[in-house]
Amino acid sequence: MCNNIMQIIKADNYRQLAILGANIIADQVKNKPNSILGLATGSSPVGIYEKLVELYQKEHLDFSQVQTVNLDEYCSLSPSNPQSYHYFMEQHLFRHLNIQKENTHIPNGLEADPQKACDDYNQLLESLGSVDLQLLGIGHNGHIGFNEPGEEFTNQTHCVDLSPITIAANARFFEDESLVPRKAYTMGIKSILHAEKILLIAAGEDKAEILKKALQGPITPQVPASILQLHKQVIVLCDQGAYSKLEESL
Numbered sequence: 001m002c003n004n005i006m007q008i009i010k011a012d013n014y015r016q017l018a019i020l021g022a023n024i025i026a027d028q029v030k031n032k033p034n035s036i037l038g039l040a041t042g043s044s045p046v047g048i049y050e051k052l053v054e055l056y057q058k059e060h061l062d063f064s065q066v067q068t069v070n071l072d073e074y075c076s077l078s079p080s081n082p083q084s085y086h087y088f089m090e091q092h093l094f095r096h097l098n099i100q101k102e103n104t105h106i107p108n109g110l111e112a113d114p115q116k117a118c119d120d121y122n123q124l125l126e127s128l129g130s131v132d133l134q135l136l137g138i139g140h141n142g143h144i145g146f147n148e149p150g151e152e153f154t155n156q157t158h159c160v161d162l163s164p165i166t167i168a169a170n171a172r173f174f175e176d177e178s179l180v181p182r183k184a185y186t187m188g189i190k191s192i193l194h195a196e197k198i199l200l201i202a203a204g205e206d207k208a209e210i211l212k213k214a215l216q217g218p219i220t221p222q223v224p225a226s227i228l229q230l231h232k233q234v235i236v237l238c239d240q241g242a243y244s245k246l247e248e249s250l
């Protein structure tokens with residue numbers, strides 16, 4: 001655990017963050033055309049996905065051999081539901097690229113048996129092998145994927161009860177907070193850490209406090225992202241706002 005490399009890149013603004021993030025992913029795909037990319041949803045990666053689509057359209061960045069695994073999906077939402085992460089990925093990325101549908105993987109939110117949904121996803125992750133580059137956002141409570149703060153780090157794909165803070169934060173995507181699903185399937189911490197390289201993105205001043213806790217605070221399941229301090233190769237890409245509380249001690 002002593003060869004950890006954590007590189008922190010500060011972008012001037014979100015636009016630059018998106019360009020830098022897309023370039024990191026594009027380099028991965030160019031260097032290894034059959035890369036396995038771990039992907040996230042939420043607001044933070046939207047600009048990165050837009051830039052990747054541009055790179056595909058203008059520079060023919062080739063996704064034909066790429067495989068993707070998403071971190072999470074709400075329980076009970078069908079892929080055609082605009083709030084589902086299946087739908088999000090189609091709209092923001094997959095339908096614009098030459099990626100093969102069968103090479104894109106997201107937990108099955110419609111699987112009513114949580115054990116089966118999780119077992120199926122764990123099996124899939126195992127059969128694919130290591131993710132080459134895992135993209136992560138960070139929740140205001142320090143969650144990565146939907147690994148919420150808790151008593152311990154949960155290793156593999158599991159069904160979570162979303163915390164009130166996550167439900168409130170994600171309500172902006174729904175007509176009403178009462179419509180936000182209370183449960184989700186998420187890849188576990190061990191599966192996330194299994195990636196060869198991790199790209200953690202954070203934008204906005206509202207992420208500054210939690211980013212500081214995650215990167216410079218104690219490693220604790222109360223701040224799930226703090227476990228990234230143990231990963232061998234993490235790139236943290238943040239804008240000025242998210243970086244602001246790190247400055248004193250870096």
Ligand code: F6R
Nearest residue numbers: 040041042043044137138139145
């Ligand atoms: C979503 C995911 C979440 C988000 C996090 C930050 O797939 O993995 O952990 O990355 O909730 O969300 P935003 O980017 O909307 O602030």
